[in-house]
Amino acid sequence: MSAPVPDEYVLGVDSGGSGLRLALRRVDGDRPALMSVCAEPVRTGADGIDAAHLLEQLLPAVRELLERAGQGTVAAAAIGAAGMATLGGQLREQLPPALAQALGVRRLALAADAVTAYAGALGQRPGAVVAGGTGMIALGTDLTAWRRADGWGHLLGDSGGGAWIGRAGLDAAMRAHDGRRGGSAALLARAEAAFGPPTGIPGLLYPRTDRPALLASFAPEVGACAVEDDVAARILREAASHIAEAAAAVCPAAEGPRSDGLEVALTGGLFRMGEPLLGPLHHELAEQVPQARVVPAAGDPLHGALEIARALAVPGAGPRLPPHPTLLFVPGGT
Amino acid sequence: MSAPVPDEYVLGVDSGGSGLRLALRRVDGDRPALMSVCAEPVRTGADGIDAAHLLEQLLPAVRELLERAGQGTVAAAAIGAAGMATLGGQLREQLPPALAQALGVRRLALAADAVTAYAGALGQRPGAVVAGGTGMIALGTDLTAWRRADGWGHLLGDSGGGAWIGRAGLDAAMRAHDGRRGGSAALLARAEAAFGPPTGIPGLLYPRTDRPALLASFAPEVGACAVEDDVAARILREAASHIAEAAAAVCPAAEGPRSDGLEVALTGGLFRMGEPLLGPLHHELAEQVPQARVVPAAGDPLHGALEIARALAVPGAGPRLPPHPTLLFVPGGT
Known part of the structure; x- marks a missing residue:
């Protein structure tokens, strides 16, 4: 294994609902990464994520980062995108030749955002990562292989996520309004403060296209109620149980004793809810995933993309995270 | 109280997603009603249910029914419509003068479909009616007054309804696919038979505008699994519990002993699921609404509209069901 060349860089990209984020870092690693943000989210059309629209924003931004860095070449790049697994066909087809031609990128990985979240949280170690937001x-x-659990959206799963918690909280609010069992007067008061008269909430919610985001906007209210309200506390205990179920389904069996064993990391905005969710969640993880230690996420998905790119840049080695046709696509193999 | 005049008729109308249904019956009652169906559902615009579009279909259909009946006049009419409570403003404004002018209707009621469902099921007796479908x-x-519980749609409630049951069944199918706790291999097999590979179900469901109907289409599969599958049976027990909670919230207190007491009726397509749902539901109703007897629904919402119209036709009396500004609107009072 030859040492990396000093004027070479690795590029990490994170494409999501709030835009395209880039980070450039020296292959030999210690200097901080240079970051850049393109605020326009990459378009998704009938053919999936639009490769031309991504390149249009990405290439000038990379050239500018290289200039700020004092010139050099991109030895390897990793691009993580929301929807990569199901909507990334065009990216997998067009990005490898386009990035080779425009930037001379010889080593490339195209990753689902859950994979960059994994790499950001745990690097290249075995374990499990739960990514929670809406x-x-x-x-x-x-x-050796990837295992995935849930992430099926607000009507088929995403159990314990932000939309799930918010929906359960609004259900309890409407129950209190009706005088049905399972209602919470505290959640009803918060729903009224957030959305107005309860009978008007259906008319606010159903016509919108971002219904899951609207439901998730109520999740922090459930968290804020949980200290004093039994119904809200129960909702968060159930959410914690569902999140741990997903972690348990994907966590590999431990090989060594627990202290050297596998790690589970939590990443994403959901966990900023703090103790009302994290308290029951740590309890559930200890029950359901006893072979793993819960560790803080080391970094975010952009950090994870850089991590994958850095592993790709090591000649003859490549990432230890397993390649996969849609989750972690490495053209030409590693 | 003078006796009704023999050549007078009452008109019942039921307007819903599958069109407009009409029934005409003699005020003195015993001969079967004449029925007619207009297959085109009444349009709903930005101003709510379109009164002109309803009249356009209703008036010729009523004239034809009167002709088939051998002429006569409409003494009273009751029009039940889905969405009447929230989207019926135009109807409440325009129908009374339009029907007086075109058909000489002097007594009119505009009812929410839940109210015609009530009147169809229990007539004008006190009690509670659960209407279940999607x-x-x-x-x-x-x-004296109406009480309502649930009916808040598939993201805020409708707990125990068809979409709720179908969603819970698909959640259990995806859990089995992932290897998460709470999964059901039997429901996964049925989901695959109905919708193809499980990873493709999000792509089938989310782009559609009739997501609740698609979810509800899986409810009978849950019912069919329940005999042999514990997860499916648990889903239906929970549905039964939620349905009984709604009934309990609206059921008035009993005044007499149980045998003379209040009645609870179940109406709508949900209950055609039969024993797998009705078994646990009767059990839950006995627990949660002990003051009421469960009785079969006497008729459907169109029958209920006729019932309300017939009560309106009795001079000086009027319906015993309480008027309400949106649930049961009787212009000029009773």
């Missing part, structure tokens, strides 16, 4: 998905690996 | 709503009255 939705909820868990991804695990023993470095 | 959604679920309960309505109760002591003949």
Whole structure:
């Protein structure tokens, strides 16, 4: 294994609903990464994520970062995108030749955002990562294969995620309004403060296209109620149980004793809810995933993309995270 | 109280997603009603249910029914419509003068479909009616005021309805696919038979505008699994519990002993699922609404509209079901 060349860089990209984020870092690693943000989210059309629209924003931004860095070449790049697994066909087809031609990128990985979240949280170690926001998905690996659980959206799963918690909270509010069992007067008061008269909430919610985001906007209210309100506390205990179920389904079996064993990390905005969710969640993880230690996520998905790119840049080695046709696509193999 | 005049008729109308249904019956009652169906559902625009579009279909259909009946006049009419409570403003404004002018209707009621469902099921007796289909709503009255529970749609409630049951069944199918706790291999097999590979179900469901109907289409599969599958059976027990909670919230207190007491009726397509749902539901109703007897629904919402119209036709009396500004609007009072 020859040492990396000093004027070479690795590029990490994170494409999501709030835009395209880039980070450029020296292959030999210690200097901080240079970051850049393109605020326009990459378009998704009938053919999936639009490769031309991504390149249009990405290429000038990379050239500018290289200039700020004092010139050099991109030895390897990793691009993580929301929807990569199901909507990334065009990216997998067009990005490898386009990035080779425009930037001379010889080593490239195209990753689902859950994979960059994994790499950001745990690097290239085996374990499980739960990514929670409006939705909820868990991804695990023993470095041989990936396992995925949930992430099926607000009507089929995402159990324990932000939309799930918010929906359960509004259900309890409407129950209190009706005088049905399972209602919470505290959640009803918060729903009224947030959305107005309860009978008007259906008319606010159903015509919108971002219904899951609207439901998730109520999740922090459930968290804020949980200290004093039994119904809200129960909702968060159930959410914690569902999140741990997803972690348990993807976590590989431990090989060594627990202290050297596998790690589970939590990443994403859902966990900023703090103690009302994290308290029951740590309890559930200890029950359902006893072979793993819960560790803080080391970094975010952009950090994870850089991590994958850095592994790709090591000649003859490549990432230890297992390649996969849609989750972690490495053209030409590693 | 003078006796009704023999050549007078009452008109009942039921307007819903599958079109406009009409029934005409002699005020003195015993001969079967004449029925007619206009297959085109009444349009709903930005101003709510379109009164002109309803009249356009209704008036010729009523004239034809009167002709088939051998002429006569319409003494009273009751029009039930889905969405009447929230989207019926135009109807409440325009129908009374239009029907007086075109048909000489002097007595009119405009009812929410839950109210015609109530009147169809229990007539003008006090009690509670649960109307279940894709959604679920309960309505109760002591003949002084109405009480309503649930009917808030698939993201805020409709707990125990068809979409709720189907969603819970698909959640269990995806859990089995992932290897998460709470999964059902039997429901996964049925989901695959109905919708193809499980990873493709999100792509089938989310782009559609009739997501609740698609979810509800899976409810009978849950019912069919329940005999042998514990997860499916648990889903239906929970549905039964939620349905009974709605009934309990609206059922008035009993005044006499149980045998003379209040009645609870179940109406709508949900209950055609039969024993797998009705078994646990009767059990839950006995627990949660002990003051009421469960009785079969006497008729459907069109029958209920006729019932209300017939009560309106009795001079000086009027319906015993309580008027309400949106649920049961009787212009000029009773």
